[in-house]
Amino acid sequence: MPISLQSTQPAVKLWLRDETKPMEHRACLSPAVCQELIADGFQIKVERSTVRIFNDAEYEAVGCELVPNGSWREAPLDEIIVGLKELPENETSPLPHTHIMFAHCYKGQDGWRNVLSRFSNGNGLLYDLEFLENEQRKRVAAFxxxxxxxxxxxxxxxxxxxxxxxxxxxxxxxxxxxxxxxxxxxxxxxxxxxxxxxxxxxxxxxxxxxxxxxxxxxxxxxxxxxxxxxxxxxxxxxxxxxxxxxxxxxxxxxxxxxxxxxxxxxxxxxxxxxxxxxxxxxxxxxxxxxxxxxxxxxxxxxxxxxxxxxxxxxxxxxxxxxxxxxLPREASERFALDLLPTLKKLSKRHEAGEWVRAEELFHAKVATIEHPDDGN
Ligand SMILES: NC(=O)c1ccc[n+]([C@@H]2O[C@H](COP(=O)([O-])OP(=O)(O)OC[C@H]3O[C@@H](n4cnc5c(N)ncnc54)[C@H](O)[C@@H]3O)[C@@H](O)[C@H]2O)c1
CATH class of the missing domain: 3.40.50.720 (NAD(P)-binding Rossmann-like Domain)
Incomplete structure (x- = not known):
């Protein structure tokens, strides 16, 4: 019997955090998209939420594991934390995980230095959804x-x-x-x-x-x-x-x-x-x-x-x-669907242009913490 030359990649682990921004009912991952990702070998944990437009049960039904809200902070470091909006502004603790979200800190917005410093202090990594672009430099997903x-x-x-x-x-x-x-x-x-x-x-x-x-x-x-x-x-x-x-x-x-x-x-x-x-x-x-x-x-x-x-x-x-x-339900469903092909490349993210460019941009922005005039 021939031996498969395919390397067995470790499963990509996504952790959908609960949103904390007031009035935010949208989610970065819809249950339908989670189902597709799980079929592709992903493992997905979803924080229980009382504000998200999709019920916890909708995620559970497609094979996601429910975890307490806010528990991403204690998640193992191989979990990629997925969210939509900024983390609470008053937090300053180092961020050791890889995060996918709209962090709103690349254009000199209020508090940008604190947000980026949290990542660099924790050795974490930010893939900012606003700057996740395809080969034509068009955003892969937007609202x-x-x-x-x-x-x-x-x-x-x-x-x-x-x-x-x-x-x-x-x-x-x-x-x-x-x-x-x-x-x-x-x-x-x-x-x-x-x-x-x-x-x-x-x-x-x-x-x-x-x-x-x-x-x-x-x-x-x-x-x-x-x-x-x-x-x-x-x-x-x-x-x-x-x-x-x-x-x-x-x-x-x-x-x-x-x-x-x-x-x-x-x-x-x-x-x-x-x-x-x-x-x-x-x-x-x-x-x-x-x-x-x-x-x-x-x-x-x-x-x-x-x-x-x-x-x-x-x-x-x-x-x-x-x-x-x-319209949080339809807006989230469409956004997640647009993001899906790029998410599927996460297992090979060091070769996928969207993720490589987003990571390079993150490092370039971190470098401007000391010299803000260079990039912000
Ligand atoms: N209010 C909100 O909640 C909200 C949410 C998302 C996006 N936006 C904003 O909406 C704007 C549009 O976003 P998008 O994703 O649709 O962009 P897009 O690039 O998909 O579309 C913009 C369109 O504007 C056209 N355009 C540009 N300059 C023009 C001009 N002078 N005259 C006529 N047409 C012109 C372009 O040809 C293009 O078709 C952005 O400023 C974005 O930040 C607002």
């Missing part, structure tokens, strides 16, 4: 689609509220699934008596496609949705087409200074526009192409009311920077 999807939902809800109700729009909660959200929006549009006209800029991107998908699912006819991307804006703004629409949803990825899409003067004049959803949410960026407002909004207070010289039409702006949290 953009459901950011646009949720942003469009807030926009339509806000517009319907203007037609149907008095007073401020109520706070927004999260939805157990998208069907519930869609049904609610359909009823609101029906009560409003007509479909809104919607303008999406950045329509070809992740957020833009999500915004269009939501609008279509809510029953807005395709001819009511104006879909613009870089080709349509290259002549330079501002654009009359934006104030001709009822709802403007901005989904562009801003990289350079561009002329504004809309100005305060346009808001003062005659317009149909009564809702702006800035999914890109760059209110403090000096290149922000929507210079009509300057503060983010929240799920509790989703809309800013702009004061304009046009007293006939209200103008509300939504600028929530964590929109995917509104």
């Amino acid at each position: 953009g689609f459901y950011a646009g999807f949720a942003g469009a939902a807030v926009g339509i809800s806000a517009w319907c509220h203007q037609q149907n109700e008095q007073g401020p729009h109520p706070p927004i909660g999260y939805y157990p699934n998208e069907d519930e959200l869609i049904a609610e929006l359909k009823a609101k549009i029906q009560k409003a008596g007509r479909n809104p006209r919607i303008m999406v800029i950045g329509a070809l991107g992740r957020c833009g496609s999500g915004a269009i998908d939501l609008a279509l699912k809510a029953g807005v006819p395709t001819e009511n949705i104006l879909k613009w991307d870089i080709n349509e804006t290259k002549r330079g703004g501002p654009f009359q087409e934006i104030i001709d629409a009822d709802i403007f949803i901005n989904c562009i990825y801003l990289t350079t200074r561009i002329p504004p899409f809309i100005t305060k003067e346009m808001c003062d004049g005659e317009r149909n526009l009564s809702v702006v959803v800035d999914v890109s949410c760059d209110p403090n960026n000096p290149f922000n192409p929507i210079p009509i407002y300057n503060a983010s909004t929240t799920f509790d207070n989703p809309l800013l009311t702009l004061s304009t010289a046009n007293k006939e039409k209200p103008l509300h702006v939504c600028a929530i920077d964590h929109l995917p949290s509104m």
Whole structure:
């Protein structure tokens, strides 16, 4: 009998930690993706959670082992700790494990030095999900689609509220699934008596496609949705087409200074526009192409009311920077599925470009702890 030349790799061990950031119901690994990974030889432990959108039992049913929440700190060092959001800000203890998460510490964010120092002090390693990129240098997984999807939902809800109700729009909660959200929006549009006209800029991107998908699912006819991307804006703004629409949803990825899409003067004049959803949410960026407002909004207070010289039409702006949290189940499922092919390469991560580049970036960022001007 021939002897197999395949080396037997030790199983990759993933440890899904419970999220501690308030209001975070999403998960980096869905039960469906865990099932695929386990079939591929992975061993997965999942911390019990009372906040995660997936029940503990859903993970157990696909073969994950449940462990107490927060117990990753005592996990054996060959466990790779997987999470989504930052670790609690007040912690300073060294981090000896390999972590996969969005650590938000590579761009000089508040507290970046403390976070990176924890890794270097513990001899740990960070694979930051924001910088896990394929050969074309595109992120392997991002939450953009459901950011646009949720942003469009807030926009339509806000517009319907203007037609149907008095007073401020109520706070927004999260939805157990998208069907519930869609049904609610359909009823609101029906009560409003007509479909809104919607303008999406950045329509070809992740957020833009999500915004269009939501609008279509809510029953807005395709001819009511104006879909613009870089080709349509290259002549330079501002654009009359934006104030001709009822709802403007901005989904562009801003990289350079561009002329504004809309100005305060346009808001003062005659317009149909009564809702702006800035999914890109760059209110403090000096290149922000929507210079009509300057503060983010929240799920509790989703809309800013702009004061304009046009007293006939209200103008509300939504600028929530964590929109995917509104649909934690679908957002997590899609993210985890996008991440799956890269996760499968973890057993050979020292040869896989995505992981190699992410590790090199981590070491380069750690080197800037002493010399911040070099990289942050
Ligand atoms: N609010 C939130 O919760 C949230 C969540 C995720 C992402 N975002 C933000 O949304 C933005 C878009 O992210 P994405 O993942 O969809 O990016 P993406 O790269 O997938 O898509 C961006 C699109 O914008 C287009 N674009 C760029 N400049 C343009 C211009 N001047 N005119 C017209 N179109 C232009 C691009 O061609 C592309 O199609 C980013 O700023 C991202 O940080 C926000």
